[in-house]
Amino acid sequence: MLSEQSAATVRATLPAVAGSLDVITDRFYSGMFAARPELLRDLFNRGNQAAGTQRQALAGSIAAFATHLLNHPDQRPDAMLGRIAHKHASLGITPEQYAIVHEHLFAAIVDVLGEAVTPEVAAAWDEVYWLMANALIALEKRLYEESGGHAMRRWEVVERVTETEDVASFRLRPVDGGPVAGFRAGQYVSVRAELPDGARQIRQYSLSGAPGESVRQFSVKRVRGEDAPDGEVSNHLHASVQVGSVLELSEPYGDLVLDNAPGTPLLLASAGIGVTPMIAMLAHLAETGHDGPVTVVHGDRSPADHALRTDHESYTEKLPQARAHFFYERDAEPGTRTGLVDLDGVAIPANTRAYLCGPLPFMRAVRAQLISRGVAPADIHYEVFGPDLWLAQAA
Structure with a gap:
């Protein structure tokens, strides 16, 4: 929980800080990698750094966390923190690295905002950072204990x-x-x-x-x-x-995991390479004899681009109440549909629990369609790849 004094300061300065986060994070990464080049060489994704997407992701996560603290002071954003903690644990992030990030991030804030960073402002944002960092450290410690350590x-x-x-x-x-x-x-x-x-x-x-x-x-x-x-x-x-x-x-991590109570209607929707976790889910359902309805949805550029299609079809066929719906932008075959994923005409049983994986535009579109069909937002779980993972709570 953010202290009352810090909350007032963060609320007053959030627009200025949020408006400068892109510049702040650019300075932060530049300064940190100059001082610690091994982090860019052996930890951070060099491609995302070159494209600037990691900078955007970090900026979004900080702003989202601060906003949540102000709007929901008695609640912790566990969904966002859990997603980040699993990513960090898979990378072997240690508590000491949070101190490195703190040093260079706050140097960048002072560099960009200058005299606007009074001692009160610095203390308030310091509190925000360590609330987020300590929550992540605790979550990651638990994940390491469950998996037997963070060594690869x-x-x-x-x-x-x-x-x-x-x-x-x-x-x-x-x-x-x-x-x-x-x-x-x-x-x-x-x-x-x-x-x-x-x-x-x-x-x-x-x-x-x-x-x-x-x-x-x-x-x-x-x-x-x-x-x-x-x-x-x-x-x-x-x-x-x-x-x-x-x-x-690394050991396996990730919080988008299948929770298949017997008889629960499930929907597994993917696009492109987002099919990969869905194959593991279907394999598990087939092996455990899931007897509830399973709706399988996948979108791709063409049948030739549909990775793991044989597994997609064979596991679906092993489930007694499963049906697959494949959408292709071109070269659609009999039994498949042409165009982007569209749930019109796809039966969605009551009380369906949905799992989505793919690019953010796909996720947002399918999520909106599911909600319009009566699926509860709490029953829609999703995963994305790359830097967008940090921003997935906005999907």
């Missing part, structure tokens, strides 16, 4: 499957020969890859295999830059990682 483990690729022209699946076993812990359908792992320049960049990929398997499977879409450079890690994995290659993986 070496895994060997034992199979590589070309799903589409731009999507490949990698199946791996631990190099140490130890056991493979289970995961909850919908979770992801962080994957650390050493690039040709020596940087050890980390990316998150949803686990796309069945939760009970003795191997880890994740699927990677090669990012082809349009107005930005190609994705360096995804292209490296596609070009260089073969059977026998070794990668470092």
Whole structure:
């Protein structure tokens, strides 16, 4: 809870701070990476930093947290904090790193706002920062305890499957020969890859295999830059990682996990590479014999671009009350529909619990359609990839 004095100061200064957050975060990252270049080389996503998307994401999360403290002083934004904590835990973030961020972030605030940052203003925003940081530290500590620590483990690729022209699946076993812990359908792992320049960049990929398997499977879409450079890690994995290659993986994390009470009507909607966690969910439902209605919805550019389509169809067919609805922008086949995902004509049973994964425009459109069809907002759960993850609470 924000103190009464700090709340008044934050309320008065929030418009000025929020209006300058893009400049503040730009100065913050520039200063921090100048002082600690290893953070950019081995932790932060260099592509997102170059494009500026990580700066926008951090700015949005700070503004959202401060606004929540003012509007709901007795409530903690657990959904947003939980999402960020899972991401941080998959990266192995430590409490000491929050002090590094604090040092450089507040130096940037003073640099940008100058004399407007009085001792009272500095103290109030310091309180906001540490309320958020300490909540995350506590959540991450619990996640580390549950997973057995934050150290990454070496895994060997034992199979590589070309799903589409731009999507490949990698199946791996631990190099140490130890056991493979289970995961909850919908979770992801962080994957650390050493690039040709020596940087050890980390990316998150949803686990796309069945939760009970003795191997880890994740699927990677090669990012082809349009107005930005190609994705360096995804292209490296596609070009260089073969059977026998070794990668470092975190334990599974992520809070978009399937909660399938017996008989519960479910809707699993995805677009593009957002299909990956849905495959794990369908595999789990098929293995556990889920007997409730399951509505499967997916949108893609074309059937040829639909990664893991065979698994999508086969797992759906194993469920007694499941039906798939596939939408393609071009080359639609008999039994599929042309265009973007549109839930008109798709049966949505009462009390449906929905899980969504894909780009934010897709998420917002499907969420709005579901609400208009009577699905309770609390029953709509979603996941997005990349920096948008920080802003997903606005979906």
